[in-house]
Amino acid sequence: MRKLLSLVLVTLMVLSLVPALAQENITIAVVPKSLDNAIFLDAKTAAEAVGKELGITVQWEGSTTSDAAQQVNVIESLIERQVDGILISCNDADALKDVIDRAVDAGIQVGVFDSDSPNSKRAFYAGTDNYAIGKLSAEYMMEYLPEGGKVAILTGVLGAPNLEMRITGFKETLAAANSPIEVLPVQTGQDDVQKSVEVVNQYTAANPDLAGWFFDGGWPYFADPDAMPELKAFMEKGGRIVSIDTFYPMGQFFPLGMVDVLIGQDYFAMGRIGVETLYKLIKGEEVDLGVSDDTVKNYIDTGYEVVTLENYEEVWKTKSPW
């Protein structure tokens, strides 16, 4: 019985080698750092909307966690599936370089959004000018703390190219202005909301003379305000906080007095511009691939927005809840 079963299975498999019908539709796969991170959902919405407009298939793929090795596996499967285009936010610049190059060599158009792999063969990088927002954050911090003081930095996954650029921009701007601000060692929440809240609470409690926080990503503000009593106390004592990102759940912290300024990214633009640009490349049309200088090639700036207590209500009217 079992021998017969195996024989049938093998015959079916051989028969299946008859080629399937060719697919006419253009397919672009969008691959965020991970599927468990809500910040990419704006990009997803925009990418799928553009897909509908252009009449192409946009697929949202990724690894369940921010694991570079698993993200590489996903890209390999996409290469096998012979998609026409891939738009990816890289967990690690080095780890993804090889598989991006292989995709390009296989004839797939590859663009990067949000987090770049600059030495790879990707056609363009659409994202925030991370150095610039780091610089702007430092400028705000210097305005808030003219006498100086100790400032802590919270980051996500260490070594992530976009986050590193923000920290560099922040630190270099302070150094160039000879600011009396003292930057403390970088703390990490590993891109995880719970861990970020814990780190912020504990570090603030452990450093009573802390004057300011720079969050290079908005993770603490995705949690409930009641989860961060230390932060509330910190602000009431006169502490200042500058944070990147302007996602919907973060707005409530303004009236609660738990944040000074938010510098937001435009994930809608990243998704939209990313898919549109890939589409033009696939069709062989003329396309603007952004600017190049000695630090980065083909960079498309998707811009940023600055929000404080004064304008936050107005800005938030344009956003939708998660």
Added chain:
Amino acid sequence: MTEKKAAVGGAKNWLLRIRQASTFNIFLILLGMCVILALLAGGKFLSVSNITSVVRQFSFYAIMSIGMVLVILTGGIDLSVGSVFAFSGIITCMGIMRWGVPVFPAVLLGILAGAAFGLLNGLCITKLQLPPFIATLGTMSIARGVSYGITGGYPIGGLPDSFKFIGLGSILDVPTPIIWMVVLALLFSVFLRRTIRGRWVYAIGGNEEAARISGVKVNQTKIIVYVLCGMMAAIAGIATAARLGVGQSTAGVGYEMDAIAGVIIGGASVSGGYGNIIGPILGAAIMGVLRNGLVLLNVSAYWQQAVIGVVIIVAVSFDKLQHDRRSSLRKTR
């Protein structure tokens, strides 16, 4: 039935064992999955490049599962393999990039680091009499913490091509990770079936007290299997770092579950004493083919995790049914 078995000659006995082996069931499950995928995705699944890609992807997990089955055969478990995976990769990368160690010795250093954690596990379990679950839970934390500590959490990149060959290269068109998997599988197959120590591994899992009384060096053997498991995790971790060109202290999180799942799907008994080397490789293959298939078939990425869980339960139940049927048949004779 017993007379029939006794009467059958040497070669036929071998065939009979294959048909009765639950490993064949697992192979059937794998074959069935491949057929379904081939029918649904056609040339995209069965292309040489896709099959090569899938085998290369699961070979890392398979190597970890080979180490894990040795531990599970003794009735133990090793939860630290994911952390040792990362730690060994970090040691090798630090060796090459920070300590000026040449590639080959750095790789050996990484494997040694994995063996060291295996030794720690083995000693905790035999000398301190800690349950394997608890002991390896502890070392899982230690290895992860030390990885973070010595790197400050930052990845170590810029590794030379000579190192990356271990994970990215190919010999005679076969990707290197696949070669490592096959070589290790052969080595450990021989170890389990042809050496005395291998037989002792089974004996300990079957009945530890009986084994001890009949002269099996139980503690020594247990330490050896945990050391080997740590070394396998190290090899998988170093090969992955080579493939990515970067050593990450955050690598391998949760991989212990994949290693254990590969062993269980592969037909080994959780309580020990039953299993082989082919099983875990088939188990890793089933999970690899499943993951690949779901992406090829455009199954929504969010549902893939759920589908994988369902298939794992189905695969293990199928095998359990066959297993129970066989043992109940044997009882009625």
